Amino acid sequence: MYLHFVKMAFRNQLKNKLFSLVNILGLALGIAVSVLIINYVSFEFSFDRMHSKGDRIYRVESQFYEGDQLTDDWGTSSFGYGKAIADELSGVEDYVRIGVQNPEQTVIYHEKRLRETGIAYTGPSFFSVFDFKLKEGNLNDQLTRPNTIVITESAARNFFPNENPIGKLLTFASGSNFQECEVTGVLEDFPLNSHVRFNYLISYATLPDWMREFWLLHEAYTYLLLAPGKNPQDIEAGFPAVADKYRPTDVLSNKTWAAKLTPLTDIHLTPQKQYERETKGNRRSLYTLIVIAIVILLTAWINYINLTTARSMERAKDVGVRKVSGAHRIQLIRQYLAESWLVNLTAVVFAVLLIFLLKPLFDDLTGESIGFFIFHEPVFWLTSVAILLLGVFLSGFYPAFVMTQVKPAIILKGNYFNSGSAGMMRRVLVVFQFAAALFLICGTFIVYKQVRFMQRQELGVNINQTIVLKFPVSRENVNDAVARFAENLREEQAFSSVTVTDAVPGMEVAFYASNRLQGAPVDQYRLYEMMSVDYDFFNTFKLEMVAGRSFQRGFGNEPSNLLVNEAALPLLGIPTADEAIGKMVLLEGEAEAVKIIGVVKNWHQRGLSNGYTPIMFILNGRLGWVPLKYIALKTSSADYDTAIQLIKDRWNVYFPQASFDYFFLDQFFDNQYKADRRFGRIVSVFTGLAFLISMLGLWALAAFTASKKVKEVGVRKVLGANKHHIFYLFSREILLLILVALLIATPVSIWVMNNWLANFAFRTEISYWIYAVGGLLTILVALATISWQSWRAAVRNPVEALRYE
Template structure:
């Protein structure tokens, strides 16, 4: 019987090629889109889930407060946290400290390898985290000073096929380190990605006589703790304030800068943490689940299409059902037949969907920024969702048409009296309303995303980043001669016609300033009035090079002998200091960690980072010999020749240092890459949703015109024009789109408002963001039904009114 079901299903599919093709393509598009999104979502949700004790590992997040107001939130907080918590609370089994370090050159023999991702790690690193070791003892790898552990790819680059353990490498041609082990490259779904680990004991040796283990005001240390099984993290977290107050209370009271420590589950960090000093740029949980919602919409729209198309063919198959019932077929057998057709079509759609995914995956990776592959074919994480999609789709999309078709009465069918029920018509129209409401929602969302990105890129930054070449800081430099090298390098560049100006700074626009200084106050003011500021260290030419607008005071100048102790505030920093008028701050002296500096100027607020972030209180501090990024302002049209000249001078003054540069406008706009990728992914799947919905609308148009063929014939006989008939059919579908708009608009407005609330500087929600999608979807819908409507209106009424 089953074999017969499939044989009949195949014959029906071949006999109705157009309907079958539309069904299979619609289902395949929906399933393919769903598979792509599910792979993306599965990867994002898989971050850090490979650690054996992942459910027991938490990162200690630090929130700092000034006068009771939240001022900064840190992924990397005070150095004293880990050891203090372990000593005080038996619930803490172990801890590890991590410090992110800058780029270094690692030398071995004649090889010099640039290494970007370097961390200082305490000795428990491999005991807490489950990064596989290829050689070395996890308990002793990072215990001694001046020892390092290498990733397997870095070890291969430096040593080839030699065993690196016990060999000595040099950092920046000077400092020796002994290699004690090698670990497998950290996976892409880890929020920590290190190429080289340096022992924490090395750091402790280098900072003597200071003792970081008791430092509660010294931020910058990532702390992870492993809790004992059965520990309630919320109860443990509630104990932290008492201990912190006991150990650091005096400092907190002195500076009115209290710190609160909270536990972040390791597996939540990637999607839900966007704090200062994150090890890597993290993902966005809202985006992931929104894409999951889109996947659900698209695949449901595809299933709805099957229902609409199957019921549209019900009239054509009514006599088949009547004959089958007349010769003894049971309803259960008919249901089995139609469910078999659904299984066959869904099965073919899955095969086509896999082909589409294989073709689309490279492009999808380019857009999403991930590296998804068909390696998932060997994983149940791939096959379980795919099998679920197939079974759910085949069952639910086939269930309603099977019951409708099998429910026809043979006597009525064979007499030609079959007609659609009002409940069936209402259901089909409701499904189309759902399809277009979902499409309108997605379209409004897509336009909102692109409008916000456009808004951020077009706003004035308050700082000039055009024609600016940024060179990464030199890695190898002699401290005693660096000032002379830098001065000579700048002097040589300024002689070139293509170079307008050059400056050096600790960070450039588009970078967060991780130099956070607390306790800064007016000279003579009580210590309790100290506030936190973000600091940018610059040379004399920074303000001029970046065209920063001074609203009070002056620029840094070598004409003033005290300028090495000079600072420039931005407008927000002056307000935080207590001055409503920037002019009042000029000449005032501040206490900066025990040193006295003079405020010589105030700039207008400018965007140091993207427009996602609010203005921060910034202090621009003069450091004449600052070792940082070089910003070279080029003359228009001279970039090609100028870059070659700059590189030549760089190699002369900073030999051994790689010449790495970017253009600042591109670098700044890189901050919006995640939003742009999200917008592109959103847009692509919105287009697919509309395309699949239109296939469903085609099915409803086919059904409607088939049902109203005789009505149309009578209208033509009575004198109705083709235009009037087409308008009548259009009106019905236009009403459905309008109802869809009424449902989608408030939901889309709420969702867009929630999404835009995540931006400090945001575009408004304008009326055209809703009107344009409505008009577009209406036009698409009318064009979709035009073929069927015009064909029905042009039909010869003699044929439509003929009775067999």
């Protein structure tokens, strides 16, 4: 009996090959795209779930409160947090610290010199807390002795392609500091879905004694392994008392030092914090992609349902005869479900082919090459089977239910198609399709509008025609050598300005100090970003002064002076920029106060996702713990090749043993919007696919409707209807449904997109013309989709339709 249902299903699909093809292709495309999206989303949600103790591992993150107000929130902790928490609070089974205070250094082996960025300092507990696998070396001997290092397989292949790395010496150079480390182990490359990813792990004991438990340098990631059943909130509650015991009493005494314990598996998808160096995912964007995948799959199923119910008239008499002949309702339902099985399984086969064909394009779109991650997850196969069963049921049961509800007498009289029993649900489903498509289209417009707004917004800083060099390494005094190098280039006509600094626009000023006005109470200490600059910094980047002046040569004791930006004034308690001039500021760790000589207009130091931050400027060398890192050169023309060659020639004279590394500042700054642009591209591509599937179904529906309205059109033309009336006959219902869909999609889209825009400190406004344009675009595409069928019906000779009447 079941074989009979399959045969009948196969025959029914072959009767109308065009509609069967539309159904299968639409479902295959929907399934393929949905699988690719879910594969990517699953990968993002899988971060840091490979550790056997992962449910008990938490990262300690620094928070500072003034009363109940959170003033600072950092992803890192100080070097002293881990040991103090383990010693003072119960329930901590183990801990590990990963120092990231100097992640970029030049690595040297014989004649090979490479500037590497994945460098960190950690201890032997790294292997007891985490489950990262050691490929070579004795596990008990790793990271226990000073000047030892564990490297990854990739680093080993890079420096030791044809020799055993164990026992070899690598030299790590930063500025004038050169340090040799013995390779004692080779670590398996970190998984792509791990937020902990370093190529070089230097033993924690290599750090200077003063730094290992230092509480004022928050440049370490600290991870706690809690005892089973331990509540992390107990650690958070007990930390302020620990901080009061260990921190220096005169530093930030007005603030409550707090700790936030973030579960290891949540780190990747929590919002980016200050001091965090890893590239994080966006939970809201992933939820958006899940919604898009569901919409695409539902759209494909809706096409199937609509076409099946629309074709119901074609099969109505068959159903009527079978019911009169004694066929039970369950038999008719089985028949429709068999057809749904056939279509869905065929679509799955085609979807598998599409997945392999589209995977490279999808990887290029997302910027991630993750393979078929979900194919290794049993839950994926269980979920897929469940979704397939749901799809078969939804796309098969409803048409069967509609057909078996109608009385045989109505069917056999030929009045079923006009009875409206199937039409209302079909209209509801079409409205859903268009509402979803309009929601995605308008959302795409707003995403691109925000990205364009960020890219075109006045930054308040000039980053054009700027080449930035990374600081060299030199065994002599590197700062003096860089000063001579910069002065030499200032004499060249190819450069209008040259400046040496610790940070350039586009990056976080990652050095903080607790400062206050001289004479202000001790509880007025606030945290400020400290930026080390030279005399040419403000001129190079064309920063505007709102009061006072910048640092100038020839003014005498300029190292005793200070500049601040406008964002620093409220924290200092100074109402206006003019009133700031001449005020004295006590810097953390400094005995003598410095004088404010200028106030700089706020500018976007980082992308527009971030607000203005309070910054203080000191001359290079004034604070020894703020290292210089960059040399920025403003070119006089756009002939970058000549400029770079000139720079490189001079570089080789001053720093013959240092690698030459540079970047263009405008490109570097624009890279901050890379994730937003990628998200916009992803949404737009999948919006287009969802829209395409909707239009494919609409086209097939229009074609089938046209075939059933042949006689009606013939009669109307005989009675005097012209082509415009016929076109209106076909399009009026679609126009009405699109307008209803627009009314539904608009308020939902506005609410969702306002929440998305709230993530940006500086954002565009939602323009309501977007929804008008989105609706108009949808109408035009829909009319274009059905116009061919309308035109064929309008120009057809009515005699052909009525010759047998």
